Structure formats: structure tokens, C-alpha cells
Amino acid sequence: xKLIIQIPCYNEAETLGLALQALPRTVPGFDTVEWxxxxxxxxxxxxxVAEQNGVDHIVRHAHNQGLARAFTTGINACLHCGxxxxxxxxxxxxxxxxxxxxxTQPIVDQKADLVVGERPIATIEHFSPVKKxxxxxxxxxxxxxxxxxxxxxxxxxRAISRSAAQRLVxxxxxxxxLETLIQAGQKGMRIVSVPVNVNEDLRPSRLVKSIPIYIQRxxxxxxxxxxxxRPFRFFASIGLVIFGxxxxxxxxxxxxxxxxxxxxxxxxxxxxxxxxxxxxxxxxVAFLADLLSANRKLLEELRARSLRQELNDPPESTAYxxxxxxxxxxxxxxxxxxxxxx
Numbered sequence: 018x019k020l021i022i023q024i025p026c027y028n029e030a031e032t033l034g035l036a037l038q039a040l041p042r043t044v045p046g047f048d049t050v051e052w053x054x055x056x057x058x059x060x061x062x063x064x065x066v067a068e069q070n071g072v073d074h075i076v077r078h079a080h081n082q083g084l085a086r087a088f089t090t091g092i093n094a095c096l097h098c099g100x101x102x103x104x105x106x107x108x109x110x111x112x113x114x115x116x117x118x119x120x121t122q123p124i125v126d127q128k129a130d131l132v133v134g135e136r137p138i139a140t141i142e143h144f145s146p147v148k149k150x151x152x153x154x155x156x157x158x159x160x161x162x163x164x165x166x167x168x169x170x171x172x173x174x175r176a177i178s179r180s181a182a183q184r185l186v187x188x189x190x191x192x193x194x195l196e197t198l199i200q201a202g203q204k205g206m207r208i209v210s211v212p213v214n215v216n217e218d219l220r221p222s223r224l225v226k227s228i229p230i231y232i233q234r235x236x237x238x239x240x241x242x243x244x245x246x247r248p249f250r251f252f253a254s255i256g257l258v259i260f261g262x263x264x265x266x267x268x269x270x271x272x273x274x275x276x277x278x279x280x281x282x283x284x285x286x287x288x289x290x291x292x293x294x295x296x297x298x299x300x301x302v303a304f305l306a307d308l309l310s311a312n313r314k315l316l317e318e319l320r321a322r323s324l325r326q327e328l329n330d331p332p333e334s335t336a337y338x339x340x341x342x343x344x345x346x347x348x349x350x351x352x353x354x355x356x357x358x359x
Contacts, residue, residue, distance in 0.1 A: 020047040020121060021074075021100035025055045025087035029108035030062040036107070037070040039114035046125035047102070053095060054108075057087040063108075074098055088193045092182050096328055103177045112136075112174040113214035120176040123209045130181040130206040133167055133198070134174035134213035155195055158239050163202025163246075168210055170198050181206050183330070184321045188245060191234055199246050245313075248306030252299055260296025263289045 022040055026033060033054070042050050053074040054067045058081035067075055076094045078087065088105065095103045102124050106112050112134060123129035138152055152171050159170035171194045177185070185200055187193045201208055243251045266289035273282045325332065 018047045018101045018125070019049045019051065019099050020044055020102050020104065021051045021053050021095040021098060022104045022106060022117070023053045023055065023091040023095055024106055024108045025057060025084055025091060026059060026063050026067070026108045027057040027081055027084075027087070028059045028061045028063060030059075030066050032109045033063055033066045034070055036110040036114075037067070037072065039110060040106075041114065041117055044118050044121055046121065051098070051100075053091060053098065055087040055091040055094070057081050057083070083190045085187050085189050085191060085193045085196075089187045092177070092185070096179065096182055096324070100182075101179050103179075103182055104175070105177070106174055110216050111218070113216055116174075116211075116213040117176075119211045119213065120174070123211070124176055124178045128207065129209035130178045131198070131201045132176040132209045132211060133169065134172050135169040135210045136172055136174075136213060136215050138169060155239070158242060159195055159198045159202075163199040163208075165198065165202040165208045166210075167198055167208060170195055172213075174213055179330070183324050183328075184317065186317050186320065189238060189241070191238055195238060195242055199242060203246060244306075245310075248310050249303045252303035252306050256296045256299030256301075256303055258296075259292050259299060263292030263294075263296055266292065 024033070024036065029036075037052065040052060044050050051073040052071070053076065054063075054072050056064050056067075056075060056077040058078045064075060064077070074094060076090055078090065082090075091105070092103060102121055104117055104120060106114065106117075116134060120132045120134055123132050138149055152169065156167055156170040159165065159167050171192075173194055181201065184204055184206075185197050187196055189196050198208065266285045270282050270285040270289065273285075322332075
């Protein structure tokens with residue numbers, strides 16, 4: 018079993034050394050532990066710091082592409098390097114590296130495909146009230162969109178099994194945290210949360226340049242998540258609201274007409290007709306979006322199969338069957354009756 022710990026980096030020369038020094042070289046359940054950094058177009062000495070601290074693999078972007086792209090690049094690199102489990106952490110040493118065995122243990126025990134580190138949000142002093150509120154909102158969105166129960170969805174401290182990493186696709190350019198959890202939930206992966214500790218704040222967050230920008234991007238990310246992963250519910254809800262308003266205006270005009278006062282309310286008829294047409298068309302868009310969503314899921318499955326073939330991995334169904342058969346074989350070997358001579 019090989020564990021690879023990946024760290025996306027963008028101009029992290031000041032803090033990367035401290036983060037690397039805290040990383041373990043041995044973790045229970047693994048024969049090998051390797052480190053990988055993704056240099057996302059850094060212009061400082063990030064790569065030199067990584068080399069001085071014995072990083073095993075360095076993947077570089079020619080220019081800065083953002084955290085989500087760096088995360089995806091790292092996942093693909095880890096898979097090609099033979100990782101059975103991938104741990105993602107930050108270069109600013111935000112997460113306590115001593116909690117890595119807690120993250121990986123559920124996967125080693127075959128009880129999870131994706132493990133998320135749950136930070137003590139309420140007690141983190143450098144998190145503003147607005148950021149804490151958005152953390153809770155993001156987690157609520159994930160629970161609604163993925164049918165999973167993740168207390169700290171925006172946490173980037175997580176462990177991913179090899180099979181899960183092959184099936185995750187990131188569309189966002191801003192962050193990967195919410196999107197990958199929703200995908201995992203929709204694909205039926207087993208998601209587990211474990212409590213983790215955090216270290217003191219060494220630098221301001223790169224994602225939160227200002228509270229207004231963070232709120233704007235968070236809202237856009239949440240809306241986009243619902244459009245991509247719950248398209249029928251998203252557009253159908255809007256269509257039903259518009260259609261309902263048209264019905265109410267139509268009933269309003271009908272009431273005045275039946276009471277003999279309809280002559281002065283012709284505008285209600287026109288507006289009702291417009292709203293009914295818009296609502297009906299939006300509901301039709303909901304069905305089309307649902308068909309596109311089904312096609313997207315098929316393409317993601319084809320991508321995962323192609324990646325498994327590229328990596329010379331067995332089909333997922335074969336690996337799953339082998340997992341189910343192993344306990345049976347162990348139980349049979351542990352049964353003294355099974356060793357009796359005929």
C-alpha cells in the first residue's frame with residue numbers, strides 16, 4: 018500500500034518548509050509514504066524549498082491556474098505514481114499533520130472512499146463570523162445536493178482512495194472542496210468525517226482576499242453546484258414559481274371578470290400569459306438540463322474507465338468483488354473444520 022501526501026502550492030516558500038517538516042514518513046497501514054507538491058506557477062523559491070525538504074515528486078504548472086486545477090493535477094499525478102490513497106493538505110500548515118493517520122484509517126479499514134477532516138470551526142479565532150457562517154452554509158449545500166452528512170464541507174484536509182480519485186472530476190476554477198463532495202455523494206461513495214486539529218494562522222487565506230469577494234464567489238459556486246448537480250430541481254423550482262405567479266394573476270383577472278370589473282384589469286391577462294409562457298418554457302429547460310446531466314454522468318463514467326485502463330488498474334467491479342470475497346476466504350481459513358483432511 019502506498020500513500021502519497023499532496024500539497025498544492027503557489028508562492029509558499031515561507032510556510033512550505035514548516036508544513037513539510039510536520040508530514041509523516043510512516044503511517045499505519047502503508048508500506049510507503051511519499052510526498053508530492055503541485056507548483057501552481059510560483060515565482061518564489063517554493064520548488065527549492067520542496068527539494069531541500071526531500072519531496073519525492075514535483076509537478077509544475079507553467080502559470081498560475083488556481084487551486085482547483087492544482088488539486089486535479091495533483092490527483093492525476095498521484096494516480097500515475099501508484100498511490101493507493103491520497104491525502105490532500107495545505108502548504109500554509111493550517112492542518113495538523115499528526116491527524117493524517119486518523120484520515121487514512123477508515124480507507125485502510127475499507128469503511129470509506131473519501132474522508133474529510135472536520136475542523137473545530139467554532140473555536141478557530143482567525144475565522145471571522147462571516148466566514149464561519151459561509152462555512153456552515155457551504156456544508157448545508159453539500160448535504161442537500163449530495164445526500165451526505167459532512168459537518169465541514171469546505172475543509173481541504175482529506176483522504177481519497179484510488180478508486181474514488183479516478184471517478185472525481187472538478188469543473189470549478191475556484192475551489193474543489195464542495196464539488197468533489199457532491200460528486201462523491203451522487204456516485205454512492207462512502208464519505209466519512211473525522212475530527213482534526215488545526216495549527217496557528219501563518220498567513221492570510223489566498224481564497225479569501227476580501228469578505229465581499231469571498232461572499233460573491235461562494236454564492237456563485239453554490240448556484241453553479243445546484244445548476245450542475247441538481248439541474249432539474251433548480252430549473253423546475255424556478256419554472257413552477259413563475260408559472261404559479263401567472264396562475265395567480267390569471268385567477269385575479271378571472272375574479273374581477275366574474276364580478277363585472279374585468280375591463281380595467283386587462284394588464285393582468287397580458288402579464289399572466291407572459292408568466293405562464295415563461296414558466297412553461299423554464300420547466301421544459303429543466304427536463305433538457307436533466308438529460309444533459311445524465312449525459313455528463315455517462316461521460317464521467319467513460320472517463321473513469323479510460324483512466325483505469327491507462328493506469329492498468331482492474332475494472333472497478335472486479336476490485337469490488339475481490340473486496341467482498343476476501344473476508345469470506347479469511348473466515349474459511351480461520352475455521353478449523355476447513356483444514357480437516359477428507
